[in-house]
Amino acid sequence: MVDIIELANDVLLAKLEIAGVYRVKLPPNQSFGNVNIKQAGFLFILRGEAEFSCDGESYRLTPGLMLHGMKDMHLKYTTGRDEEFEYILVNYRGMTKEQQIYQHLNGHFVMNIPMSMDMSSRLLFLHSISLDPDSISALKLNIAFMQLMLDIFEQTRQQSSHNRSHLMVEDTLAYIHEHYMSPISLASLAARYKVSEGFFSFKFRNYTGISPIEYLLRFRINRSRELLATNQFTVREVARQVGYADAYYFSRLFKKHTGIAPSQLLTNRLL
16 A cells, blocks of 8 residues: 555655656557566556556556556556556656665555546646647646646545544444443543544544434434333333433433433333
C-alpha cells in the first residue's frame, strides 16, 4: 500500500520534470510482452481495463487507478475483451539522481485516484498543453501536473481520514452493542480513540445521524423491549440488564421514547 506522505515527499525530492504526455488507445484483447521501459512515468486509466505485469507483479487496471513504473522496468500487458483500453501516460525525468532516497518512485505501484476528481478532463488538458512546443507551455505543463498531483495527494489524505473516522464509529457501534449494560459516557467513548469529545461526537453524528449518547439510549430501549416481551423479568431487572440502576429513571426514559410505561407493556403481554 502506498503511503501518501512518503510519495509526496518522493515527488518533492525528485524535482520532477515532465518529459512527455501521451494519450494511448489500445484495441481490446491485445497482448504485448516483455517491453523494457525507457523512462519513468505515471499511467492514468481513462476507460477500459487491462492486466499489466510489472517485473512479474500483476495489476488489474481500470478507471480510477494510477500506475507508476520506473525506468528499466519490464512490462507485459493484455487488454480486456470488451472495449478499447485508453490511458494517459506522463513520462518524467527526476532531477535528483540518488534513487535510494525514494520510498516509492524507485519501483512500481498502483494507487486509487479519488473519485471526486474530474480526472479525465484534467488529464486531457495536460495532454493538450504538451502538444504546444514552446517553453512557456513546457513550464505550464510542469505546473499543471504538479497541481494535479497535489490535488490527488490532498484528496487521498482526506479520504483516508474519512475512512478512519468511519472505522472508529463502526467500532464504537460494535462496542455499544456488546457493552450497553455497562456504564458508558461520551468521555469514555472518546477516550477509547484518544480524541476530543467534540470531534468524536461530530464524526459519530455525521455517520449515524444522531449523537453517541442518543444512539446508546435508543439501543438500550430497544433491548429492554425485547427483554420485557419475554415476560421473564420485572421492570427493575430489565432496567439493570440494560445499564440503569434506577428503575424509576429507566421507566421515565422508556415512556418518553415509546409512549408507554414498561410496566404497561409487561402487563399487556401477561393479559
